[in-house]
Amino acid sequence: MRISAVPDESPYTPLTASRLVGSPVTITQPDSGIPLYLAVPGFPFELKAPIISLRPAHNAVVIQAAVDRGVRVVLSVEGTLIEGKDRLQPEQANLRIELDGDRPRCEFVAATLHAVLGLATEKVQCQVPEIGLDLTMSFELSPPRLVSQMLRRRQLGYRLMVIERATGTRFTLSESVSGADAVAADFIYHALVDRSFVKSVAKPVVPARATPMWLSQLTPYDRVAFRKLGPVHIAPQLFGQPIALGPATVIIERGKIQRPAEIRRELELADGHPVDLEIQSCDGRVKYEFPEAPHLPANPWDPTVKALVDLEPKLADRLAERYHALAAATLADLTEEEKQLVTARPELTEDGFLDDHAREND
């Protein structure tokens, strides 16, 4: 499995304003660093981004502003030139997010901003007071699947940022992130943040050593038993780097050792060589404890990142509302009798034929 993180074709598609109200803009080269303001009602978030460039084009102006390191917002405004061709009456606009960095933070910031704009149900305000730009825009809502993709990119970016800060590592995102790296990032993130967590795993592999301690710790070998194993040194590989998490304890409530006779023989060698233990968890859960894993600093984020992190519940709420509306629309126009028919479960009769009426929405 591969999860595309930075694919060839950017997922950061332009957002086109379906309705726009704006006063005339003065087309002039502004002083370096003057800000572009972006406010999205419904989200506790306002963007103030220094302008990098303002480029006049035919009946248009393109403004690029730096949102964060490696992330730009590009506003294209088209309209009619008025008053001696140095003023533009806006008629159309689109906004897009551009990445020119490959760090997790770039991905986190860009995906968050794109998700916010894609979920904006109210009018977005964009201003550059120094040139008289004051646009009120309504964007077409992004398809929920695209927003969902943004939330996953955001989540992965954030987890990698946490791992970087806590462990002092540094990652660059290549064209795609493998499923194995995404799984490793999830595991390491929980080890650092939760420190004790339960995962649904049917057959965990525990790295042991052929020592007398392990030999005695694994009794009974031949039956299901409570297993508290450790200390275990688990250092998952993330983008080819082993991430040290300190000694861990692995707890399996009802664990059965796989290939017990073979494992016992290996441990009895007592020469310290590595032995991978495969243990079946009969209830499908494994608890991991990492009491000495590295910590995040007390205040790990600057105000920009913190503001974007705090948007998480709002983003989930807004996306859920979109999906709920879509699910409800699948029955919205039907009569009660039609709904019953449309949602009836198919059963086979004794003759083996489908019967639509057997389990109508039980």
Place this chain on the structure above:
Amino acid sequence: MAIVPALDDTLLVLDTDVLTDWRYRKPHTQQAIRNYLSRHGRLPALTAITVFEALKGFEALASRLAGLDDRARKDLTATEELIQSSDVLPFDQKAAAIAAYSFARLSQSERNKHWCDLMTVAIALSHGHGVATRNQSDFERIGQYLPDSHPLLYLAIWKS
């Protein structure tokens, strides 16, 4: 050969009954979907069987009414959009093997009544997912007959 409770990290498919609850705007289902979205950044998946059931409902209506009017067509379009917004897990070779094992061990009446649930379980297991359902007992029955290759079915009970 057991049913076990789904955990926060368990990827899930929606059983058709849960999908129906969601379409009926049941608050407990909406809350469960919202929580899942927050944890995973995506909807629970649908199986090809649930897609079959959802589309079959409209085909049954079309058959009865000799076609769909604008109202029903609008709701069918929304259904297709919902399906496209979801990950749809296919009934593949691995799922077929799981389904064959379980199907052969159920009674005739259980097969007749639960064949869609059985296919849902087989698809979920073959793709490393659990099932979100409100019909615990039906799935517990199927869970008694899982092959050694996939002995555990993670179940999330979503009901009020």
